[in-house]
Amino acid sequence: MDGPGDAPQWAGPLGSLLALPGVTDVLVQEPRRAWIDRGGGLQMVGVDLPDSAAVRALAVRMAGAGGRRLDDAAPVVDARLPDGTRLHAVLPPLSPECAAISLRTVRQRALDMDDLVASGMVTGQLGRVLRAMVARHLSVLVTGATGSGKTTLLASMLSLVDPAERILVIEEAGELRPDHPHVVRLIERRANIEGSGAVGLPTLVREAMRMRPDRVVLGECRGAEVREVLSVFNTGHRGGFATLHANSTADVPARLVALGALAGLDQRTVELQAAIAFDAVVHVERDGASVRRVAQVATLSRSGAGDLVAVPALTRGSRGWEAGPAWAALGEGLGLSQAGHAVAA
Ligand SMILES: Nc1ncnc2c1ncn2[C@@H]1O[C@H](COP(=O)(O)OP(=O)(O)O)[C@@H](O)[C@H]1O
Ligand SMILES: [Mg+2]
Numbered sequence: 001m002d003g004p005g006d007a008p009q010w011a012g013p014l015g016s017l018l019a020l021p022g023v024t025d026v027l028v029q030e031p032r033r034a035w036i037d038r039g040g041g042l043q044m045v046g047v048d049l050p051d052s053a054a055v056r057a058l059a060v061r062m063a064g065a066g067g068r069r070l071d072d073a074a075p076v077v078d079a080r081l082p083d084g085t086r087l088h089a090v091l092p093p094l095s096p097e098c099a100a101i102s103l104r105t106v107r108q109r110a111l112d113m114d115d116l117v118a119s120g121m122v123t124g125q126l127g128r129v130l131r132a133m134v135a136r137h138l139s140v141l142v143t144g145a146t147g148s149g150k151t152t153l154l155a156s157m158l159s160l161v162d163p164a165e166r167i168l169v170i171e172e173a174g175e176l177r178p179d180h181p182h183v184v185r186l187i188e189r190r191a192n193i194e195g196s197g198a199v200g201l202p203t204l205v206r207e208a209m210r211m212r213p214d215r216v217v218l219g220e221c222r223g224a225e226v227r228e229v230l231s232v233f234n235t236g237h238r239g240g241f242a243t244l245h246a247n248s249t250a251d252v253p254a255r256l257v258a259l260g261a262l263a264g265l266d267q268r269t270v271e272l273q274a275a276i277a278f279d280a281v282v283h284v285e286r287d288g289a290s291v292r293r294v295a296q297v298a299t300l301s302r303s304g305a306g307d308l309v310a311v312p313a314l315t316r317g318s319r320g321w322e323a324g325p326a327w328a329a330l331g332e333g334l335g336l337s338q339a340g341h342a343v344a345a
Helices: 009-018 051-066 113-118 126-135 150-158 202-209 226-234 249-262 267-277 327-332 339-345
Strands: 026-027 033-037 042-046 075-082 088-090 098-105 141-146 167-171 183-187 215-221 242-244 280-287 291-302 308-317 322-323
Touching: 009 026, 009 033, 009 051, 009 098, 026 202, 051 075, 051 088, 051 098, 113 126, 113 150, 126 150, 126 280, 126 291, 141 150, 150 215, 150 242, 150 280, 167 202, 183 202, 202 215, 202 226, 202 327, 215 226, 226 249, 242 249, 249 267, 249 280, 249 291, 249 308, 267 291, 267 308, 291 327, 308 327, 322 327, 327 339
Parallel strands: 141 242, 141 280, 167 183, 167 215, 215 242
Antiparallel strands: 026 033, 026 098, 033 042, 075 088, 088 098, 280 291, 291 308, 308 322
16 A cells, blocks of 8 residues: 555656545646645646646556556556556547546545544434445445445445355446455456457356355446346345446436446336336435535336336435435335434434
8 A cells, every 4th residue: 555655656746646635536637737636626736747748658657557558549548556546548639638647546445334424425314224225135226426426335335234245346447445354356357459358247247146146236337237237136136236327316217228228128128127126226416526425315116107217215405304205115124114204304
Protein backbone atom coordinates (compact mmCIF):
# COMPACT_ATOMS: atom_id res chain seq x y z
CA MET A 1 0.00 0.00 0.00
CA ASP A 2 1.29 3.44 -0.86
CA GLY A 3 0.84 5.89 1.93
CA PRO A 4 1.01 9.67 1.66
CA GLY A 5 4.46 10.76 0.58
CA ASP A 6 5.07 7.32 -0.86
CA ALA A 7 3.53 7.91 -4.26
CA PRO A 8 3.66 5.01 -6.70
CA GLN A 9 6.08 5.28 -9.61
CA TRP A 10 3.43 4.89 -12.27
CA ALA A 11 1.50 7.93 -11.05
CA GLY A 12 4.17 10.45 -12.04
CA PRO A 13 3.16 14.00 -11.13
CA LEU A 14 -0.32 12.79 -10.12
CA GLY A 15 1.11 10.70 -7.29
CA SER A 16 1.01 13.49 -4.75
CA LEU A 17 -2.63 14.20 -5.64
CA LEU A 18 -3.62 10.54 -5.31
CA ALA A 19 -1.94 10.49 -1.92
CA LEU A 20 -4.00 13.39 -0.53
CA PRO A 21 -6.28 12.23 2.28
CA GLY A 22 -9.87 11.74 1.17
CA VAL A 23 -9.24 12.15 -2.54
CA THR A 24 -11.63 10.05 -4.64
CA ASP A 25 -11.02 11.31 -8.17
CA VAL A 26 -8.09 12.81 -10.07
CA LEU A 27 -8.92 14.03 -13.58
CA VAL A 28 -6.68 15.48 -16.28
CA GLN A 29 -7.67 16.57 -19.76
CA GLU A 30 -5.24 19.37 -20.51
CA PRO A 31 -1.65 20.29 -19.65
CA ARG A 32 -0.74 21.97 -16.35
CA ARG A 33 -3.95 21.41 -14.42
CA ALA A 34 -5.87 18.60 -12.79
CA TRP A 35 -9.22 18.43 -11.11
CA ILE A 36 -9.54 16.58 -7.85
CA ASP A 37 -12.49 15.59 -5.71
CA ARG A 38 -11.87 15.31 -2.00
CA GLY A 39 -15.51 14.79 -1.13
CA GLY A 40 -16.59 18.41 -1.60
CA GLY A 41 -16.85 18.56 -5.37
CA LEU A 42 -14.22 19.18 -8.01
CA GLN A 43 -11.40 21.62 -7.44
CA MET A 44 -8.65 22.64 -9.83
CA VAL A 45 -5.01 22.24 -8.92
CA GLY A 46 -1.78 22.87 -10.82
CA VAL A 47 0.20 19.86 -11.93
CA ASP A 48 3.61 19.36 -13.52
CA LEU A 49 2.49 18.14 -16.94
CA PRO A 50 3.84 20.88 -19.21
CA ASP A 51 2.23 19.89 -22.51
CA SER A 52 -0.18 17.43 -24.07
CA ALA A 53 2.69 15.09 -24.95
CA ALA A 54 3.43 14.76 -21.23
CA VAL A 55 -0.22 13.96 -20.49
CA ARG A 56 -0.26 11.35 -23.21
CA ALA A 57 2.98 9.77 -22.04
CA LEU A 58 1.66 9.54 -18.51
CA ALA A 59 -1.59 7.94 -19.70
CA VAL A 60 0.36 5.35 -21.68
CA ARG A 61 2.70 4.65 -18.76
CA MET A 62 -0.20 4.19 -16.34
CA ALA A 63 -2.00 1.85 -18.72
CA GLY A 64 1.20 -0.19 -18.90
CA ALA A 65 1.36 -0.32 -15.11
CA GLY A 66 -2.16 -1.74 -15.25
CA GLY A 67 -1.01 -4.40 -17.72
CA ARG A 68 -2.88 -2.82 -20.60
CA ARG A 69 -1.99 -1.29 -23.86
CA LEU A 70 -2.86 2.27 -24.86
CA ASP A 71 -1.86 3.53 -28.30
CA ASP A 72 -3.30 4.63 -31.62
CA ALA A 73 -4.63 1.12 -32.29
CA ALA A 74 -6.25 0.89 -28.84
CA PRO A 75 -6.93 4.51 -27.87
CA VAL A 76 -9.22 3.84 -24.87
CA VAL A 77 -8.36 1.93 -21.74
CA ASP A 78 -10.17 1.02 -18.54
CA ALA A 79 -7.67 -0.61 -16.21
CA ARG A 80 -6.90 -1.36 -12.62
CA LEU A 81 -3.59 -0.02 -11.34
CA PRO A 82 -1.39 -1.95 -8.90
CA ASP A 83 -2.77 -0.18 -5.81
CA GLY A 84 -6.36 -0.72 -6.95
CA THR A 85 -6.86 2.74 -8.45
CA ARG A 86 -9.08 2.57 -11.50
CA LEU A 87 -7.70 4.22 -14.61
CA HIS A 88 -9.71 5.36 -17.59
CA ALA A 89 -7.83 7.05 -20.38
CA VAL A 90 -8.62 8.24 -23.90
CA LEU A 91 -6.08 9.37 -26.48
CA PRO A 92 -6.46 11.86 -29.33
CA PRO A 93 -8.12 12.05 -31.75
CA LEU A 94 -10.95 10.62 -29.62
CA SER A 95 -10.26 13.37 -27.09
CA PRO A 96 -9.19 15.90 -29.69
CA GLU A 97 -6.76 18.22 -27.96
CA CYS A 98 -5.18 16.16 -25.25
CA ALA A 99 -5.36 12.73 -23.67
CA ALA A 100 -8.04 12.52 -20.96
CA ILE A 101 -7.16 10.67 -17.77
CA SER A 102 -9.75 9.77 -15.13
CA LEU A 103 -8.54 8.13 -11.94
CA ARG A 104 -10.85 6.79 -9.23
CA THR A 105 -9.16 5.79 -6.01
CA VAL A 106 -10.21 2.83 -3.93
CA ARG A 107 -10.22 2.65 -0.22
CA GLN A 108 -7.91 0.11 1.32
CA ARG A 109 -10.65 -0.69 3.80
CA ALA A 110 -14.29 -0.97 2.79
CA LEU A 111 -16.56 1.50 4.52
CA ASP A 112 -18.76 -0.51 6.86
CA MET A 113 -22.37 0.17 7.70
CA ASP A 114 -21.35 2.25 10.73
CA ASP A 115 -19.15 4.40 8.48
CA LEU A 116 -22.07 4.91 6.11
CA VAL A 117 -24.24 5.96 9.03
CA ALA A 118 -21.49 8.31 10.24
CA SER A 119 -21.17 9.86 6.77
CA GLY A 120 -24.92 10.42 6.54
CA MET A 121 -25.38 8.00 3.66
CA VAL A 122 -27.55 5.71 5.77
CA THR A 123 -29.92 7.43 8.18
CA GLY A 124 -32.55 6.57 10.76
CA GLN A 125 -33.86 3.03 10.69
CA LEU A 126 -32.48 2.35 7.22
CA GLY A 127 -29.42 0.59 8.66
CA ARG A 128 -31.72 -2.02 10.19
CA VAL A 129 -33.54 -2.42 6.90
CA LEU A 130 -30.31 -2.97 4.95
CA ARG A 131 -28.95 -5.39 7.56
CA ALA A 132 -32.19 -7.37 7.44
CA MET A 133 -31.99 -7.52 3.63
CA VAL A 134 -28.59 -9.20 3.92
CA ALA A 135 -29.53 -11.52 6.80
CA ARG A 136 -32.73 -12.65 5.08
CA HIS A 137 -31.08 -13.28 1.72
CA LEU A 138 -33.02 -10.76 -0.29
CA SER A 139 -31.82 -10.23 -3.84
CA VAL A 140 -30.96 -6.56 -4.07
CA LEU A 141 -30.40 -4.19 -6.95
CA VAL A 142 -28.40 -1.10 -5.96
CA THR A 143 -29.09 1.80 -8.30
CA GLY A 144 -27.87 5.36 -8.73
CA ALA A 145 -25.99 7.66 -11.04
CA THR A 146 -22.25 7.40 -11.67
CA GLY A 147 -20.28 8.18 -8.52
CA SER A 148 -23.38 8.17 -6.32
CA GLY A 149 -21.93 5.48 -4.04
CA LYS A 150 -23.44 2.24 -5.42
CA THR A 151 -20.24 0.23 -5.20
CA THR A 152 -19.49 1.62 -1.74
CA LEU A 153 -22.94 0.73 -0.42
CA LEU A 154 -22.78 -2.72 -2.00
CA ALA A 155 -19.36 -3.42 -0.43
CA SER A 156 -20.70 -2.45 2.99
CA MET A 157 -23.69 -4.76 2.57
CA LEU A 158 -21.41 -7.61 1.48
CA SER A 159 -19.30 -7.01 4.57
CA LEU A 160 -22.41 -7.95 6.56
CA VAL A 161 -22.76 -11.34 4.90
CA ASP A 162 -22.29 -14.26 7.30
CA PRO A 163 -18.58 -15.24 7.23
CA ALA A 164 -19.66 -18.86 6.70
CA GLU A 165 -21.04 -17.93 3.28
CA ARG A 166 -19.11 -17.90 0.01
CA ILE A 167 -19.38 -14.74 -2.09
CA LEU A 168 -18.76 -14.86 -5.85
CA VAL A 169 -18.05 -11.39 -7.22
CA ILE A 170 -18.14 -10.83 -10.97
CA GLU A 171 -16.76 -7.54 -12.14
CA GLU A 172 -15.36 -5.52 -14.95
CA ALA A 173 -12.41 -4.20 -12.97
CA GLY A 174 -11.97 -5.62 -9.47
CA GLU A 175 -13.40 -2.68 -7.58
CA LEU A 176 -15.46 -4.30 -4.84
CA ARG A 177 -13.47 -4.97 -1.71
CA PRO A 178 -15.85 -6.16 0.96
CA ASP A 179 -14.55 -6.91 4.42
CA HIS A 180 -15.38 -10.60 4.28
CA PRO A 181 -13.19 -13.71 4.66
CA HIS A 182 -14.55 -15.69 1.73
CA VAL A 183 -14.71 -13.75 -1.53
CA VAL A 184 -13.97 -15.24 -4.94
CA ARG A 185 -13.52 -12.71 -7.74
CA LEU A 186 -13.96 -13.15 -11.44
CA ILE A 187 -12.85 -10.28 -13.63
CA GLU A 188 -13.72 -10.03 -17.29
CA ARG A 189 -11.01 -10.17 -19.89
CA ARG A 190 -11.06 -7.95 -22.95
CA ALA A 191 -10.16 -9.19 -26.39
CA ASN A 192 -6.48 -8.97 -27.24
CA ILE A 193 -5.26 -6.81 -30.08
CA GLU A 194 -6.12 -9.53 -32.61
CA GLY A 195 -9.66 -9.44 -31.28
CA SER A 196 -9.68 -12.84 -29.59
CA GLY A 197 -9.53 -14.20 -26.07
CA ALA A 198 -12.36 -12.12 -24.61
CA VAL A 199 -14.17 -13.64 -21.63
CA GLY A 200 -17.13 -11.44 -20.87
CA LEU A 201 -19.42 -10.92 -17.93
CA PRO A 202 -22.21 -13.21 -19.26
CA THR A 203 -19.76 -16.14 -19.35
CA LEU A 204 -18.41 -15.32 -15.91
CA VAL A 205 -21.89 -15.17 -14.39
CA ARG A 206 -22.59 -18.63 -15.81
CA GLU A 207 -19.26 -19.98 -14.56
CA ALA A 208 -19.86 -18.52 -11.11
CA MET A 209 -22.89 -20.76 -10.78
CA ARG A 210 -20.63 -23.81 -10.93
CA MET A 211 -18.42 -22.54 -8.12
CA ARG A 212 -20.79 -23.22 -5.26
CA PRO A 213 -21.73 -19.63 -4.54
CA ASP A 214 -23.87 -18.64 -1.59
CA ARG A 215 -24.02 -15.11 -2.96
CA VAL A 216 -23.67 -14.15 -6.59
CA VAL A 217 -22.69 -10.51 -7.01
CA LEU A 218 -22.46 -8.62 -10.27
CA GLY A 219 -20.46 -5.46 -9.59
CA GLU A 220 -22.15 -3.51 -12.33
CA CYS A 221 -24.84 -4.62 -14.72
CA ARG A 222 -24.27 -2.63 -17.86
CA GLY A 223 -24.93 -4.93 -20.81
CA ALA A 224 -26.09 -8.27 -22.08
CA GLU A 225 -25.10 -10.01 -18.83
CA VAL A 226 -28.46 -8.85 -17.50
CA ARG A 227 -29.87 -12.00 -19.10
CA GLU A 228 -27.64 -14.29 -17.01
CA VAL A 229 -28.28 -12.26 -13.86
CA LEU A 230 -32.04 -12.48 -14.29
CA SER A 231 -31.73 -16.17 -14.96
CA VAL A 232 -29.52 -16.81 -11.90
CA PHE A 233 -31.73 -14.80 -9.58
CA ASN A 234 -34.78 -16.56 -10.96
CA THR A 235 -33.47 -20.06 -10.43
CA GLY A 236 -33.29 -20.34 -6.72
CA HIS A 237 -30.19 -18.28 -6.06
CA ARG A 238 -31.41 -15.81 -3.51
CA GLY A 239 -29.40 -13.22 -1.70
CA GLY A 240 -27.51 -11.95 -4.74
CA PHE A 241 -26.63 -8.38 -5.56
CA ALA A 242 -26.09 -6.24 -8.63
CA THR A 243 -25.69 -2.55 -9.25
CA LEU A 244 -27.32 -0.71 -12.11
CA HIS A 245 -26.91 2.80 -13.40
CA ALA A 246 -30.27 4.57 -13.11
CA ASN A 247 -31.20 8.10 -12.16
CA SER A 248 -34.22 7.07 -10.11
CA THR A 249 -36.03 3.89 -9.16
CA ALA A 250 -38.73 4.86 -11.67
CA ASP A 251 -36.10 4.57 -14.41
CA VAL A 252 -35.07 1.05 -13.40
CA PRO A 253 -37.65 -0.89 -15.47
CA ALA A 254 -36.73 0.92 -18.68
CA ARG A 255 -33.01 0.48 -17.96
CA LEU A 256 -33.46 -3.27 -17.44
CA VAL A 257 -35.53 -3.58 -20.60
CA ALA A 258 -32.90 -1.65 -22.60
CA LEU A 259 -30.10 -3.90 -21.32
CA GLY A 260 -32.23 -6.97 -21.92
CA ALA A 261 -32.64 -5.90 -25.55
CA LEU A 262 -28.84 -6.07 -25.89
CA ALA A 263 -29.12 -9.74 -24.94
CA GLY A 264 -32.00 -10.36 -27.32
CA LEU A 265 -34.64 -10.46 -24.59
CA ASP A 266 -37.99 -8.91 -25.39
CA GLN A 267 -39.61 -6.42 -23.05
CA ARG A 268 -42.18 -8.84 -21.61
CA THR A 269 -39.54 -11.42 -20.76
CA VAL A 270 -37.41 -8.87 -18.94
CA GLU A 271 -40.42 -7.52 -17.07
CA LEU A 272 -41.60 -10.96 -16.00
CA GLN A 273 -38.16 -12.06 -14.88
CA ALA A 274 -37.11 -8.83 -13.17
CA ALA A 275 -40.25 -8.73 -11.05
CA ILE A 276 -39.30 -12.10 -9.60
CA ALA A 277 -35.51 -11.73 -9.62
CA PHE A 278 -35.14 -8.70 -7.36
CA ASP A 279 -36.71 -8.38 -3.94
CA ALA A 280 -35.64 -4.79 -3.43
CA VAL A 281 -34.07 -1.81 -5.15
CA VAL A 282 -31.89 0.48 -3.03
CA HIS A 283 -31.30 3.82 -4.69
CA VAL A 284 -28.41 6.14 -3.86
CA GLU A 285 -28.13 9.78 -4.82
CA ARG A 286 -25.44 12.36 -4.78
CA ASP A 287 -26.98 15.52 -3.47
CA GLY A 288 -24.89 18.51 -4.41
CA ALA A 289 -21.15 18.12 -4.60
CA SER A 290 -20.49 16.09 -1.51
CA VAL A 291 -23.45 14.36 0.10
CA ARG A 292 -24.12 10.79 -0.97
CA ARG A 293 -27.11 9.11 0.53
CA VAL A 294 -29.67 6.40 0.14
CA ALA A 295 -32.75 8.19 -1.15
CA GLN A 296 -35.24 5.38 -1.66
CA VAL A 297 -35.96 1.71 -1.22
CA ALA A 298 -38.43 0.23 -3.70
CA THR A 299 -39.66 -3.09 -4.99
CA LEU A 300 -40.26 -4.14 -8.58
CA SER A 301 -43.63 -5.52 -9.49
CA ARG A 302 -45.96 -5.74 -12.41
CA SER A 303 -48.84 -3.34 -12.78
CA GLY A 304 -52.35 -4.43 -13.71
CA ALA A 305 -51.39 -3.87 -17.34
CA GLY A 306 -48.41 -6.16 -16.90
CA ASP A 307 -45.75 -3.44 -17.05
CA LEU A 308 -42.79 -3.57 -14.71
CA VAL A 309 -42.98 -0.74 -12.18
CA ALA A 310 -40.87 0.36 -9.23
CA VAL A 311 -43.09 0.77 -6.18
CA PRO A 312 -41.66 2.94 -3.39
CA ALA A 313 -41.28 1.26 0.00
CA LEU A 314 -39.30 3.91 1.86
CA THR A 315 -38.57 7.40 0.61
CA ARG A 316 -36.30 9.83 2.31
CA GLY A 317 -38.22 13.01 2.93
CA SER A 318 -37.51 16.23 4.76
CA ARG A 319 -38.86 14.69 7.97
CA GLY A 320 -37.25 11.28 7.77
CA TRP A 321 -38.34 8.11 6.03
CA GLU A 322 -41.81 7.94 4.56
CA ALA A 323 -43.39 4.56 4.02
CA GLY A 324 -44.80 3.92 0.55
CA PRO A 325 -47.19 1.30 -0.83
CA ALA A 326 -44.52 -1.43 -1.00
CA TRP A 327 -43.37 -1.09 2.62
CA ALA A 328 -45.98 -3.27 4.28
CA ALA A 329 -44.98 -6.39 2.34
CA LEU A 330 -41.26 -5.62 2.28
CA GLY A 331 -41.15 -4.76 5.99
CA GLU A 332 -42.97 -7.95 6.82
CA GLY A 333 -40.59 -9.99 4.70
CA LEU A 334 -37.73 -8.38 6.61
CA GLY A 335 -39.30 -9.01 9.99
CA LEU A 336 -39.47 -5.27 10.51
CA SER A 337 -43.09 -4.36 10.11
CA GLN A 338 -43.09 -2.94 13.63
CA ALA A 339 -39.90 -1.03 12.96
CA GLY A 340 -41.56 0.04 9.76
CA HIS A 341 -43.90 2.24 11.70
CA ALA A 342 -40.90 3.70 13.47
CA VAL A 343 -39.21 4.17 10.10
CA ALA A 344 -42.22 5.92 8.74
CA ALA A 345 -42.66 8.09 11.82
N1 LIG B 1 -20.70 7.29 2.28
C1 LIG B 1 -19.54 7.68 1.73
N2 LIG B 1 -18.64 8.34 2.45
C2 LIG B 1 -17.47 8.74 1.87
N3 LIG B 1 -17.10 8.49 0.61
C3 LIG B 1 -17.97 7.82 -0.16
C4 LIG B 1 -19.23 7.37 0.37
N4 LIG B 1 -19.89 6.74 -0.63
C5 LIG B 1 -19.07 6.78 -1.70
N5 LIG B 1 -17.92 7.42 -1.42
C6 LIG B 1 -16.82 7.65 -2.36
O1 LIG B 1 -17.36 8.20 -3.55
C7 LIG B 1 -16.73 7.66 -4.70
C8 LIG B 1 -17.78 7.08 -5.62
O2 LIG B 1 -18.41 6.00 -4.98
P1 LIG B 1 -18.75 4.64 -5.74
O3 LIG B 1 -19.31 3.74 -4.71
O4 LIG B 1 -17.59 4.15 -6.52
O5 LIG B 1 -19.89 5.14 -6.73
P2 LIG B 1 -20.62 4.38 -7.93
O6 LIG B 1 -20.38 2.91 -7.76
O7 LIG B 1 -22.06 4.75 -7.79
O8 LIG B 1 -20.05 4.94 -9.20
C9 LIG B 1 -15.74 6.63 -4.19
O9 LIG B 1 -14.44 7.18 -4.22
C10 LIG B 1 -16.19 6.35 -2.78
O10 LIG B 1 -15.10 6.00 -1.94
MG1 LIG C 1 -19.59 1.55 -9.06
